[in-house]
Amino acid sequence: MIDYHVHTSLCNHANGSMDQYIRCAIAAGLTEICFLDHLTLHKSGRHMSMPPDYVPLYYQTARRLAHRYKNRIQVKVGLEVDYEPENVHTVQKIIQPFDFDVIGGSVHFIDQMNMVSSKDTAARESEHIDIICNDYLLLIEEMIENMDMDIICHIDVFKKFGRRPSAEVNTRFDALLSKIKHHQLTVELNTSGYNHKLNEFYPSTDLLRKCVEKDIRITLGSDAHKPQQVARHFDMAIDLLTKTGFRTISAFTRRKPYDIPLTARRHEIPKIQNGGTS
Numbered sequence: 001m002i003d004y005h006v007h008t009s010l011c012n013h014a015n016g017s018m019d020q021y022i023r024c025a026i027a028a029g030l031t032e033i034c035f036l037d038h039l040t041l042h043k044s045g046r047h048m049s050m051p052p053d054y055v056p057l058y059y060q061t062a063r064r065l066a067h068r069y070k071n072r073i074q075v076k077v078g079l080e081v082d083y084e085p086e087n088v089h090t091v092q093k094i095i096q097p098f099d100f101d102v103i104g105g106s107v108h109f110i111d112q113m114n115m116v117s118s119k120d121t122a123a124r125e126s127e128h129i130d131i132i133c134n135d136y137l138l139l140i141e142e143m144i145e146n147m148d149m150d151i152i153c154h155i156d157v158f159k160k161f162g163r164r165p166s167a168e169v170n171t172r173f174d175a176l177l178s179k180i181k182h183h184q185l186t187v188e189l190n191t192s193g194y195n196h197k198l199n200e201f202y203p204s205t206d207l208l209r210k211c212v213e214k215d216i217r218i219t220l221g222s223d224a225h226k227p228q229q230v231a232r233h234f235d236m237a238i239d240l241l242t243k244t245g246f247r248t249i250s251a252f253t254r255r256k257p258y259d260i261p262l263t264a265r266r267h268e269i270p271k272i273q274n275g276g277t278s
């Protein structure tokens with residue numbers, strides 16, 4: 001199995017070296033781990049991102065470790081890029097000299113409001129959740145049109161603090177998922193949501209079903225900010241993906257996706273091997 005979304009201490013708000021993450025991935029029985037550290041130019045989020053001039057060090061360290069561990073696990077390297085319309089070209093210039101395996105696109109900010117930080121709770125709660133969701137979905141749609149990327153990270157992250165939008169707002173996901181399919185992008189099943197208020201992965205089971213209907217690729221990531229969080233809740237995630245109808249998940253080499261059978265880590269997960277539990 002693979003974990004395609006882990007952070008490192010380079011982004012200033014996660015703990016652990018790349019080496020520690022890789023060792024945890026090997027211990028968890030993974031066949032691949034992909035670093036997806038933050039690249040955020042947004043002025044409210046810069047301090048939670050690796051500075052752009054660290055990108056060469058980040059890239060080279062990951063490639064060096066990939067070589068060192070090549071007989072035990074595949075180590076990939078990508079970035080979780082924050083979408084901001086005015087910074088698309090600057091980001092492109094930062095990324096372009098490197099041969100990343102994958103680029104993930106995220107929306108963490110609506111103007112100055114951080115959607116994922118408890119520090120911005122007051123600002124978020126002063127807005128109706130439908131307004132926040134509509135603004136968020138507009139940015140995701142724009143990101144798909146404007147940014148060169150492979151994976152949409154934590155697509156329904158707006159539910160992190162427990163509020164859900166109305167059914168009317170949810171209908172917008174049909175068009176959004178069609179756009180994702182049209183652009184041949186991969187959706188990420190991000191297991192970190194299970195540690196927050198709703199104990200639910202991103203995306204929800206309902207959205208996962210729609211992804212299956214539209215034949216959209218899926219990948220899997222823990223969004224680990226500590227080495228011990230690598231592959232968190234993966235037994236449950238694999239079980240859910242299988243029950244929802246997925247047969248494969250996507251991994252990437254130098255921006256090209258390929259399929260991995262969902263059964264790949266079954267021998268590591270007794271619950272699944274015994275026929276699965278919910």
Ligand SMILES: [Zn+2]
Pocket residue numbers: 080106108153154
């Ligand atoms: Zn994120």
Ligand SMILES: [Zn+2]
Pocket residue numbers: 005007080223
């Ligand atoms: Zn992340």
